[in-house]
Amino acid sequence: MSTVLIIFYILSAITLSTAFLTIYSRRPIHSAIYLVLCFFSIAGHYLLFNAQFLALVHIIVYSGAIMILFLFTIMLMNLNNEDEVHKPRITRLGAIIVFILISIIMISVFINSRTFMGEYDDTGVDYQSIKVLGKVLLNEYMVPFEFASILLLVAMMGTVLLSKKEKSGK
Amino acid sequence: MGNILNQIGIENYIFLSVLLFCIGVFGVLYRRNAIIVFMSIEIMLNAVNLLFVAFSTLHQDAEGQIFVFFSMAVAAAEVAVGLAILVSIFRNLGSIEIDKLKNLKG
Numbered sequence: 494m495s496t497v498l499i500i501f502y503i504l505s506a507i508t509l510s511t512a513f514l515t516i517y518s519r520r521p522i523h524s525a526i527y528l529v530l531c532f533f534s535i536a537g538h539y540l541l542f543n544a545q546f547l548a549l550v551h552i553i554v555y556s557g558a559i560m561i562l563f564l565f566t567i568m569l570m571n572l573n574n575e576d577e578v579h580k581p582r583i584t585r586l587g588a589i590i591v592f593i594l595i596s597i598i599m600i601s602v603f604i605n606s607r608t609f610m611g612e613y614d615d616t617g618v619d620y621q622s623i624k625v626l627g628k629v630l631l632n633e634y635m636v637p638f639e640f641a642s643i644l645l646l647v648a649m650m651g652t653v654l655l656s657k658k659e660k661s662g663k
Numbered sequence: 664m665g666n667i668l669n670q671i672g673i674e675n676y677i678f679l680s681v682l683l684f685c686i687g688v689f690g691v692l693y694r695r696n697a698i699i700v701f702m703s704i705e706i707m708l709n710a711v712n713l714l715f716v717a718f719s720t721l722h723q724d725a726e727g728q729i730f731v732f733f734s735m736a737v738a739a740a741e742v743a744v745g746l747a748i749l750v751s752i753f754r755n756l757g758s759i760e761i762d763k764l765k766n767l768k769g
Contacts, residue, residue: 497670505679512683512706516690521698528702535709542667542720547728551712554735559705559742566746567698570753588692596685603677613673615666616723629725630732641736648740655747 501541507534521567525560532556546623668721676717683710697749697759701742708738 511531515524532555539548619625630638668676683706690703712731719727753759 495670497667501671501675505675508679509682509686512686515702515706516686516694516699521696524699524702528705531706532709535713538713539716541671542716544716544720544728547716547731550732550735554739555705555709559739562742562746563698563702566750569750570759585693588689591692592685592689595688596682599681599685600678603674603681613666613668613721614723615669618723620723620725621719621728625725626728630729633726634729634733637733641733644740645736648743652743652747655744655751 497541501538504534504537504541507531508538522564525563525567528563529556529560532560542621544621546621546626666720666723668717673717673721676714680710680714680717683707683713695760695762697752697761697764698746700761701745701749705738705742708734 508531511527511534515527515531518524518527532551536548536551536556539545539551687703687705687707687710690706691700694700694703712734715727715731715734719725749759752764756763
């Protein structure tokens with residue numbers, strides 16, 4: 494068993510267990526902390542793929558910006574108490590059954606599909622450095638890039654509008 | 664070092680992504696706290712992103728990673744607007760349990 498495979502298994506175990514603990518833990522603040530760990534381990538997977546730029550962007554955007562937003566909202570709502578009433582038993586049972594069924598179906602689909610055997614090709618061409626990514630992004634995907642900027646602008650305006658309307662209503 | 668998938672295999676990454684996605688689905692169905700539901704959606708998005716990067720490495724092509732950037736932009740916008748809506752709901756109703764949000768029920 495090679496070193497890379499061992500690293501992969503450790504990272505996968507961390508990813509899956511922290512993702513599960515995110516859902517399972519009672520306090521939202523613990524969920525947020527587990528989710529940060531999950532995001533960092535996914536960034537580790539990206540580093541395993543040698544996609545350094547993507548790993549950095551992932552840490553900055555997800556572990557930085559989005560988790561700060563989550564934490565800020567949790568603090569704002571003062572949700573750090575365990576007064577959450579659980580769903581009815583039948584709903585929880587249904588959720589568990591659906592989870593098991595989806596897992597079994599999707600994994601068996603991928604097991605029975607034609608697996609990729611043999612050597613994976615390594616062309617040796619640089620395809621994931623910042624230079625290449627920037628060229629592809631700004632040459633072939635220029636229009637979606639601009640749309641993404643418009644989307645972010647509209648989202649920002651919408652957020653401001655949503656929180657401003659509340660103040661004027663009072 | 665050669666292609667990393669020679670040592671790991673694309674199947675392992677497919678199974679990891681499937682399990683991560685299923686955990687996200689489970690979270691959406693299981694919890695009633697709307698913030699945890701949002702976190703589960705983030706987990707699902709991350710599972711898909713991971714598979715994008717895996718196939719980008721498999722095909723030695725940058726386009727999968729470009730799609731990950733777009734998905735990140737959409738996720739960031741979604742979280743910003745969604746959390747603003749949640750805060751607004753919390754101010755009006757005093758709770759964010761999704762069982763109590765029945766205003767859109769037909």
